[in-house]
Amino acid sequence: MPSSQDVVIIGAGIAGISAGHHLKARKINNIIYESKSRPGGHIGNFTIEGFRFDNAIHLSFTKNDYVRKFFDKVNYIAHEPNAYCLENKRWLRHPIQNNLYNLPVEEKVELLESFLNRPSEYLPKNFYEWLVTQYGEKIAIRYPVKYTKKYWGMSPENLNLNWVEKRFRAPKFEEILGGAIEDKKENHYYADEMRYPEKGGYFEFVRPIADELNIKCNTNVESIDIESKTVNLNDKSIVHFNQLISTVPLPKICKMIKSCPKEVAEAGKRLLWTTVDLISIGLKKSNIPPPYLWWYIYDEKNIASRCYSPSMKSPDNAPLGCSSLQFEIYNLSTKEKYSPSFLIENIKDSLLDMNICEEKDIIFMNHKHLPFGNVTFYSEMESDRKIVSNFLAKNNIFSCGRFGEWDYFWSDESFMSGKNASDKVEINSLNKQR
Numbered sequence: 154m155p156s157s158q159d160v161v162i163i164g165a166g167i168a169g170i171s172a173g174h175h176l177k178a179r180k181i182n183n184i185i186y187e188s189k190s191r192p193g194g195h196i197g198n199f200t201i202e203g204f205r206f207d208n209a210i211h212l213s214f215t216k217n218d219y220v221r222k223f224f225d226k227v228n229y230i231a232h233e234p235n236a237y238c239l240e241n242k243r244w245l246r247h248p249i250q251n252n253l254y255n256l257p258v259e260e261k262v263e264l265l266e267s268f269l270n271r272p273s274e275y276l277p278k279n280f281y282e283w284l285v286t287q288y289g290e291k292i293a294i295r296y297p298v299k300y301t302k303k304y305w306g307m308s309p310e311n312l313n314l315n316w317v318e319k320r321f322r323a324p325k326f327e328e329i330l331g332g333a334i335e336d337k338k339e340n341h342y343y344a345d346e347m348r349y350p351e352k353g354g355y356f357e358f359v360r361p362i363a364d365e366l367n368i369k370c371n372t373n374v375e376s377i378d379i380e381s382k383t384v385n386l387n388d389k390s391i392v393h394f395n396q397l398i399s400t401v402p403l404p405k406i407c408k409m410i411k412s413c414p415k416e417v418a419e420a421g422k423r424l425l426w427t428t429v430d431l432i433s434i435g436l437k438k439s440n441i442p443p444p445y446l447w448w449y450i451y452d453e454k455n456i457a458s459r460c461y462s463p464s465m466k467s468p469d470n471a472p473l474g475c476s477s478l479q480f481e482i483y484n485l486s487t488k489e490k491y492s493p494s495f496l497i498e499n500i501k502d503s504l505l506d507m508n509i510c511e512e513k514d515i516i517f518m519n520h521k522h523l524p525f526g527n528v529t530f531y532s533e534m535e536s537d538r539k540i541v542s543n544f545l546a547k548n549n550i551f552s553c554g555r556f557g558e559w560d561y562f563w564s565d566e567s568f569m570s571g572k573n574a575s576d577k578v579e580i581n582s583l584n585k586q587r
Contacts, residue, residue: 161392179575
């Protein structure tokens with residue numbers, strides 16, 4: 154005989170936690186099933202020998218007052234967005250096209266000339282064409298095209314433009330010229346302040362509300378029966394739900410639903426995303442040269458896309474007298490996984506080559522694989538996403554979060570996505586079914 158819950162939530166990442174909290178605030182009973190041993194999902198963390206690492210870089214720069222009402226209850230450290238770029242052992246401020254000062258004169262002239270001759274009146278059809286119209290061919294090929302292949306796992310010609318607007322700032326010639334002739338310290342980032350909890354890692358921003366929820370960890374939902382409105386758990390138990398909120402990635406939920414229509418299953422299979430491999434490093438030295446919170450890597454020899462220092466985000470992330478780094482390597486979901494030994498060796502070689510540390514400074518190098526990193530905006534992504542999303546909505550499965558809505562969400566957007574999903578739960582229909 155199945156047990157019964159008013160609302161079942163699958164996944165205790167930030168979206169699932171937000172959904173659970175907002176349902177509880179409306180006095181609607183809910184339970185969250187989380188397959189991992191702890192809640193948090195992508196905003197969770199792990200510890201190694203006294204060092205704490207988040208699951209990739211996380212800093213809050215939300216301007217959403219509602220989200221800040223929750224986050225700001227936690228003591229935090231405010232950082233300036235001090236991001237840099239690394240190219241051939243040369244450090245340039247981010248964004249790189251606005252900070253060409255450290256390049257040789259002849260290279261700067263070539264890049265500026267290309268910017269002036271860019272086809273700015275041309276209507277771009279894909280991300281590559283957009284980059285060329287914005288930056289000129291020479292800047293585009295040297296920097297964002299190269300980085301796109303690292304970060305998105307595919308060439309920019311294969312990416313559409315529906316994600317670009319809030320992620321890229323259109324450059325101005327006076328900014329590019331000024332940053333080429335003078336070592337400017339202007340902030341061209343999309344945030345003025347990056348916030349991080351004083352203690353406990355990024356998850357602390359939502360821990361107070363997570364602690365009040367009914368979260369069952371180490372509990373995996375193996376299948377969903379939309380006809381009988383039941384979920385089958387890994388302990389072989391069956392739970393009946395009146396309404397369902399899911400943060401499960403769309404390709405996975407298609408496989409979980411019994412009797413999923415062929416068209417929906419095929420659309421789910423076509424969806425692409427990147428995986429993330431993390432190389433987390435503990436160092437027995439207090440200071441890391443260079444003293445930058447995070448940086449983007451344009452060197453092709455170094456397979457990582459970017460690196461940051463957890464110990465700079467907060468001293469609480471490392472033992473006294475020590476420091477830490479974490480490199481992120483992205484790979485397209487359809488490609489073969491990297492071997493941990495290859496990645497560790499590649500990053501170690503890069504560390505030593507950049508003189509960031511000596512081999513004797515390294516306490517450990519740890520590998521962790523995250524099966525989902527970013528959704529990939531290939532040309533037909535939205536139509537495939539719509540097929541799956543419409544099917545879920547039609548069957549009253551409220552899908553939320555970065556991978557549930559299948560969008561390029563930051564953590565505040567995922568938090569609001571969970572709230573929005575909870576708002577769709579009809580209390581009247583629950584009362585009728587009781």
